[in-house]
Amino acid sequence: MVNYFEEAKEIFRYRxxxxxxxxxxxxxxxxxxxxxxxxxxxxxxxxxLIFYVxxxxxxxxxxxxxxxxxxxxxxxxxxxxxxTKVASSAFLQNRNLINKIYLPKAVFPLSVVSSSLVHFIxxxxxxxxxxxxxxxxxxxxxxxxxxxxxIVFIFSFGIALTVSTLAVFMHDVIYIYDVLLLGWMYISAIxxxxxxxxxxxxxxxxxxxxxxxxxxxxxxxxxxxxMTTGHIVFGTFFAVLSFLVGWSIYYRNKDRIVFYx
Amino acid sequence: MITLQDVSVQYRFITERKRSFQAHMIxxxxxxxxxxxxxxxxxxxSMDVHKGESLGLIGPNGAGKSTLLKVVSGVIKPTGGKVxxxxxxxxxxxxxxxxxxxxxxxxxxxxxxxxxxFSRKEIEERYERIVDFSxxxxxxxxxxxxxxxxxxxxxxxxxxxxxxxxxxxxxxxLAVGDARFRQKSKERILAFKNRGIAILFVSHDMEQVxxxxxxxxxxxxxxxxMLGETHEVISAYETHQFERDTxxxxxx
Numbered sequence: 001m002v003n004y005f006e007e008a009k010e011i012f013r014y015r016x017x018x019x020x021x022x023x024x025x026x027x028x029x030x031x032x033x034x035x036x037x038x039x040x041x042x043x044x045x046x047x048x049l050i051f052y053v054x055x056x057x058x059x060x061x062x063x064x065x066x067x068x069x070x071x072x073x074x075x076x077x078x079x080x081x082x083x084t085k086v087a088s089s090a091f092l093q094n095r096n097l098i099n100k101i102y103l104p105k106a107v108f109p110l111s112v113v114s115s116s117l118v119h120f121i122x123x124x125x126x127x128x129x130x131x132x133x134x135x136x137x138x139x140x141x142x143x144x145x146x147x148x149x150x151i152v153f154i155f156s157f158g159i160a161l162t163v164s165t166l167a168v169f170m171h172d173v174i175y176i177y178d179v180l181l182l183g184w185m186y187i188s189a190i191x192x193x194x195x196x197x198x199x200x201x202x203x204x205x206x207x208x209x210x211x212x213x214x215x216x217x218x219x220x221x222x223x224x225x226x227m228t229t230g231h232i233v234f235g236t237f238f239a240v241l242s243f244l245v246g247w248s249i250y251y252r253n254k255d256r257i258v259f260y261x
Numbered sequence: 262m263i264t265l266q267d268v269s270v271q272y273r274f275i276t277e278r279k280r281s282f283q284a285h286m287i288x289x290x291x292x293x294x295x296x297x298x299x300x301x302x303x304x305x306x307s308m309d310v311h312k313g314e315s316l317g318l319i320g321p322n323g324a325g326k327s328t329l330l331k332v333v334s335g336v337i338k339p340t341g342g343k344v345x346x347x348x349x350x351x352x353x354x355x356x357x358x359x360x361x362x363x364x365x366x367x368x369x370x371x372x373x374x375x376x377x378x379f380s381r382k383e384i385e386e387r388y389e390r391i392v393d394f395s396x397x398x399x400x401x402x403x404x405x406x407x408x409x410x411x412x413x414x415x416x417x418x419x420x421x422x423x424x425x426x427x428x429x430x431x432x433x434x435l436a437v438g439d440a441r442f443r444q445k446s447k448e449r450i451l452a453f454k455n456r457g458i459a460i461l462f463v464s465h466d467m468e469q470v471x472x473x474x475x476x477x478x479x480x481x482x483x484x485x486x487m488l489g490e491t492h493e494v495i496s497a498y499e500t501h502q503f504e505r506d507t508x509x510x511x512x513x
Contacts, residue, residue: 016384017375024372028363100358101376102335102350172283255338259272 004251010104017103021111026118040122047074048130051191067130068222073190075123076217080156080210081181083116087160088167088174095261105257106250109160117153127221136222144227145220151239152213158242161250168253168260188214206230209238262459263310263333263428268342270303270328270483302328303339304483310476312427315460317474317491319467319498324480326463330354330430333461348427348459351377355432357413362406366397366416369405373420387423394449395419396442411438422449429453431462447472467495 011018030036051070090108091098098105131138167173188210194202205211212235219226303325310316318326331337332344334352359376360369370391374384392398395415397408405413415438422429431450438446450473454460464470470477470491477494479487487494 014375014378016379016381017372019381020368020372020375024361024364024368027368028361031363096358097376098336100331100336100354101352103376103378258337 004247007104007106007251007254011106011110014104014107018107018111018114021107022114022118025111025115037122040119041126044071044074044078044123045126055191065134065136065222068127068134068136069193069218070191071127071130072218072221073188073214075120075127076152076214077185077188077190077210078123079116079120080152080159080213081185082119083113083156084159084163085178085181086116087112088163088177090160090164091168091257091261092164092171098258099261105254106161109164110157113153113156113160116156117149120149131221138221139224141220141224141227144216148213148216148220148235151235152217155209155213155239155242158239158244158246161246162242165246165250165253165257168257184208184210187211190214206234209235209242212238262312262347263308263461264343264345265306265308265332266343266345268303268306268332268339268344269301270325270332270337271340272300272302274298274300301483303332305342306483306485307342308478308485308488310428310459310461312459313454313457314476315454315462315474317470317477318461318463318480319465319470319477319495320480320486323482325483326480327432328483329480330432330461330463333428334430346428349378349424350428350430351421351424351426352430353418353421353432354430357417360405360413360417363404365404366401366408369416370420373417374423377421377424379424391416391419391423394423394445411442414438415442418446422446422453427458429458429460431460431464433464433466467499470495 030039033039035042048067048071051074052067055070056066087109090112091105094108097103098108163173163177167177187205187208189197189205194205197205212231215226215228216231216235219228219231306329308316318329320326328337330352332339333346334350334354335346359373361372364372370388371384374387374391375381379387392401395418397412397416400408400412405416408416418438429450450460454473460473462470462473474491476489477487477491477498478485479494479498487497
């Protein structure tokens with residue numbers, strides 16, 4: 001246990017590296033595009049447009065409410081999926097450095113998930129614009145938003161550590177995870193209302209951490225009825241579980257990684 | 262200072278690297294483990310380098326010199342034995358590994374220094390000195406992809422040597438930049454030595470080793486072949502190489 005903590009202290013000592021990696025990632029991603037940083041906001045808006053055109057008639061709810069529903073789902077899903085997807089190859093991509101200079105290696109997946117967090121925060125701007133246009137009144141449950149973001153972050157970091165460590169020993173993990181994400185998206189109630197699912201499936205949904213996170217996120221923004229103890233307890237539980245599993249997989253293998261890169 | 266006690270490093274090679282899921286399953290189904298070849302990159306190395314000492318590492322390719330540096334800098338945990346280092350370590354190993362082509366010189370200074378474990382404050386304190394030593398002030402806002410390789414090496418050398426380390430690890434990097442910068446970097450390393458810093462220096466250039474080191478470790482197939490005074494070890498090494506070369510020539 002003491003040693004687990006030592007490694008965490010090492011990551012803290014390298015926090016300036018973490019900061020530089022995140023800022024490099026953001027700079028590089030938008031430097032050479034004409035619209036630059038606007039893409040952070042345009043991206044979820046365009047996705048919303050697609051879902052809207054395809055599904056809004058199908059589920060027949062009011063325009064404003066459906067837009068907010070889909071948009072919040074997309075943004076939270078992207079935060080998790082983009083972060084963990086890119087992180088899956090974090091060790092492999094940085095093999096040059098890991099092979100030559102001592103670093104607490106976990107900064108690499110951590111920096112990827114952190115970049116994803118930064119993007120998430122920026123994409124809240126278009127989301128709030130949509131909320132304003134829909135005439136939704138924000139409530140005090142918005143105060144719980146930081147907590148929701150923190151548990152999603154911890155959950156994502158745990159998954160990122162697991163996938164990136166396993167990918168060093170078996171490259172297929174990257175591809176498997178990719179496919180997994182695709183399926184995962186469809187069962188996370190992003191663009192359809194949960195009520196269209198048969199009861200049996202609704203029970204299964206409670207095993208999907210992302211369903212809890214997306215529900216909590218929506219609860220913070222506009223649908224206070226979703227702020228249930230169940231979502232909070234399950235959400236927190238999955239975050240802690242994911243982190244403990246990820247950290248122990250990483251910790252047990254961190255000294256072997258360099259031999260397989 | 263650095264102390265190595267009976268350090269061994271074993272690399273495992275899987276003859277046919279089974280890395281795919283499918284291959285895993287096939288091996289698993291056949292109930293056998295992948296064939297593994299092992300190689301001892303280092304075998305029972307014991308040595309120490311005290312403050313103010315500089316140890317040269319020589320030996321043919323594949324002798325284990327780089328592995329030894331990696332063990333000391335903490336990149337690799339030894340399979341057996343103990344490594345003990347006291348103080349901060351600055352590695353001058355393939356200097357540009359931590360650079361990013363798309364970023365400017367300034368951004369790269371921050372990135373690279375943070376890779377070496379510096380805090381923001383420490384980098385800011387050293388920033389001006391790094392730029393001055395690299396002589397790249399006019400290009401500091403230019404992306405690295407527009408630098409020449411010599412300029413990149415100069416920048417990297419400047420960052421790494423502003424580290425104020427207790428231990429300096431050098432892997433053949435003195436040949437950076439033009440003749441004048443090479444001279445300047447050599448002087449800087451000698452100055453480190455005079456300041457009482459422990460240096461670990463890998464080179465194939467015996468002239469450089471003579472200039473910098475007061476002790477030399479000759480490695481061969483991961484084992485210590487000889488450890489002692491610089492001129493003794495180097496002359497033994499050169500005689501050995503000469504004899505090997507002539508025997509090869511006679512055989513041929």
